[in-house]
Amino acid sequence: MRKFWLDCVFATAFVFLALIGLLKLTQLQVFNAFDSIGEALSDVELTDYVFSGLRDDPDVDQNIVLVNIGNLSRRDIAQQISIISKYKPRVIGIDGFFDCRTGLYDTVSCPQMKDELGNMMLGEAIRSAGNVVLVTKLLSSDTASENEFDSLRRSDPAFRDGAAAEGFANLETGAAFQDDVKTCRSFNPVMIVSDSSHRAFSVELANVYDSAKTNQFIRRNNYSEVINYRGNVFDIHGTTNYPQMFYTLDVNDVFTENFVSEMIKDKIVIMGFMGGELGDPSWADKFYTPLNKKLAGKANPDMFGAVIHANIVSMILKGDYVEQMPQWQEVVMAILICLLNVALFSIINTHLPLYYDGITKLLQLIQLLAYSALMVLIFHWYTFKLDITITLAAVAVVGDVYEVYMSVIKNLYLKILAKFSLTPKPADVLTPETPEKQ
Known part of the structure; x- marks a missing residue:
């Protein structure tokens, strides 16, 4: 048994060496013919199926209101802030830079400086x-x-000096540049910049609203947190499977005060770009998320950055x-x-060598399907990401690597030992069809 398990350990080590070799080989881009397939599947995770298809429709989060700032000038955004402030929200977050x-700071290089009165109004x-929390x-x-x-x-001092807090709006997307495809599943709650600790925009918003729950979240001390998406804003284009999760006010809804006071009072208001008007299919500040209907080869991003921040705030406050x-x-x-697979395959190779390929391939297929289904179900049932x-x-x-190990690596090792008259004899050299002696 000691020799058996020693062989299994060596074979397992060889499997992982082979995996590392395959990883290095793919990094050399020698399989360029498969690049289009790889790109289509590279941003897909099995747990995405939970978000997009298995979960029940969420209830509307009545603590968060999203406000579209569209393409408004600083003067108009100042008017929006003044109108919203009349209704006493707990905190106002602005997902935009000033x-x-x-x-x-001349009017040619920075056209926003032309409207001096508008800048003063915004400040x-x-x-x-x-x-107000700025990004x-x-x-x-x-x-x-x-x-x-x-x-x-940061926004200019004339604006940030009057703000209650600031938080970084960066999200983990893997994008190489701003206009690259951005898939967002996670974010960093706290980051260090030049030896100073900075919190995410969404964390700062949650902290102003409920510092106790936010501190509980921060104490998890995770460098990266998976976003527990619950929903989107109203989506007339049907890019997600989820209904509306947050109350949303369009540009003119604010100016005409087309809402009831209870919608704003003591709530979290997040102002950000969500198209020129709600329903605008603009790709600006828009991301792919697990809620997207098309999990592979996505055609259209499905969620604006402000809505992602709203999902994060909702997750923190609910402790979900x-x-x-x-x-x-x-x-x-x-x-x-x-290791267990290698041990099982070794027994099959010893006692059923003629059926080795068929049995091992079937066992591999069953395991791949079972583990994949288990990962999805555990995420669905317990919100635990089993990676x-x-x-x-x-x-x-x-299966294949074990065969290579037995027919090449181990045979080569035994031949070297036999050549130098060490313990094993040539008769002990194995082939995949030769049962191993116990």
Whole structure:
């Protein structure tokens, strides 16, 4: 038995070496013919099926109201803030910047400077409200390491000095640049910028509304949190399977005060771009999410950034988090399942060598389907993300790699030992069809 399990351990190690080799090979882009397939599937996770198809329709979150700022000028946004403030919201978040990107404050380089009165109105509206949270953006210089930020993009002092707080609006998307395809499943609650700790925009909004629940969320101390999406705003184009989750006011609804006071009072108001008007299919500040109807080869993004922030705030205040398996547990689980597969395949190879290929391929297929279904169901039942990517990869290749190990690696090892007159004899050299001696 000791020799048997030692062989299994060596074979398992060889499986993972083969997986690492395959990973390095694909990074060399030698399979360019399959790039279109890979790109279509690269942003798909099995747990997306839970969001898009298995969950019941959520109730409307009455604590959060979204306001579309469209393409309004600073003067008009100031008027929106003043109108909304009359109805005493608990906090107002503005998902937009008020700065001059060039760093030059002349009217040619920064056209927004032409309306001096509008700028003064916006600064005064933010100051008078007293509960406005503005966004920042984490930036990296050319000298910064990967995933390291050393500066912030912020609104100009005339606006941020009157704000109650600021929070970064960056979301984890894997996009290489702003106009790249952006799929958002997670976000960073807290990030370090030049040795200073900064909270996400959504976390700051939740903190102003309920600091106790927000601190409970922060104490989880996770670098990255999976967003437990519950819904979208009204979607006339049907890009998601979810109904409306948040009350939404369009540009003119605010100016005409087309809402009841109870809709705003003591609520969280998030102002952001959601198209020129609601229903506008604009792609600006829009992301793919797990709620998208098309999980592979998506055609249209389905959620604006302001709505993603609303989903995060809702998750924090309800304490409805997504738990994740730590990476070390994922690796340990993959090794154990691979080891058990190698042991089982070794027994099959010993006692049923003629049926080895058929039996092992069937067992691999059953396991791949079972583990995939289990991952989806556990996420659905317990909101726990069981990451078994490594396990699935190991199970997919274990049968063939085990054959290579037995017919090539082990045979080569035994021949070397026999050549130097060490313990094993040539008669002990194995082939895939030769039962191993116990």
